[in-house]
Amino acid sequence: MxxxxxxxxxxxxxxxxxxxxxxxxxxxxxxxxxxxxxxxxxxxxxxxxxxxxxxxxxLCTNLYEKAKIWNKIINKETNMEFVKYAWQQIQSSIIKNGIVAQNIKTPVAVGKKCYYTTSVGIVKQRTANGKKYFDIKNAEPATLYIFEDTMEWIAQGHRTIPISRIIKINISTDYKLVSFILRNEAASINFYSTEAKIIQCIIPLIQKERM
Structure with a gap:
């Protein structure tokens, strides 16, 4: 206080x-x-x-309830000091309580342990006037699934990457753009979402469990 x-x-x-x-x-x-x-x-x-x-x-019993609290804060809060404090508390709670696989009733999740699913925008990094930028305005809507071994998303097509290939995760200063750096890949994979911090938090926990 x-x-x-x-x-x-x-x-x-x-x-x-x-x-x-x-x-x-x-x-x-x-x-x-x-x-x-x-x-x-x-x-x-x-x-x-x-x-x-x-x-x-x-009072939250699962990851989705914690994400609901985070969404309310990141969408409405203008005091970044409180936003940072709130995320520290939510992240601490996620790490302390761990993550549990959920039963997702969708064809892509059949027979898989799904830790999280959410809507995202697939963002391409472009270059203009010699400077790189993330083209958030033209983000492609997609549904992201985080399984125990893979991260998959469905937009116009279906793409899968092994979680073991993720070597670094970057987050934007507004906490809404998460970028994944993959082993042996020059370009990053970028998702725009108010739940970017949740996604960033989950992946290392799964990687740790798989070690």
């Missing part, structure tokens, strides 16, 4: 003393109080969000 920074408390005392020794300074005091209570309100809001997260997260 956050507390009001000591700087603001000291400043409040200084302003109070200034007000009582300069009775004509009420405008300065009012301006300060507006900023003070704005800061106080921000901290209280931050703390309420933390309390809500700490209440909801332990």
């Amino acid at each position: 956050k507390k009001m920074p000591i700087f603001w408390t000291i400043l409040l005392i200084v302003v109070a003393v200034f007000y009582f020794t300069h009775t004509d300074s009420y405008i300065i005091v009012i301006i300060f109080l507006i900023f003070y209570f704005r800061k106080y309100s921000q901290i209280q809001t931050y703390n309420r969000k933390i309390k809500q997260l700490e209440t909801e997260l332990p």
Whole structure:
């Protein structure tokens, strides 16, 4: 939980003393109080969000419920400090409780242990004016499946890669683009999704289990 920074408390005392020794300074005091209570309100809001997260997260019984909480945060939250804190807590919960294969009723998952499935956008990396960029606007919709040995996705076609070939996973600063670097492959595989961090977290856990 956050507390009001000591700087603001000291400043409040200084302003109070200034007000009582300069009775004509009420405008300065009012301006300060507006900023003070704005800061106080921000901290209280931050703390309420933390309390809500700490209440909801332990009630989650599976990975999809944790992903639902994460989706709500990543889609609506503008305070990146809270987003980072929330992900640390969700990631810790996923690692602590482990991941369990689910029964997915779809032909591609028949006879396979499926740890996760979600909608993603397949993103190509392009070059313009000598600079590389991810073409998110033209991402191809797909359904991603993460099995115990493979990562598969279905769009216009069906592609499969062994999880053992994944040697590095990168994530964008907004937490919505995950890139997989494969052994003996020059180009990365890129997915755009609000659940990119969930995907990034799952793969190493499966790799660890398969060692």
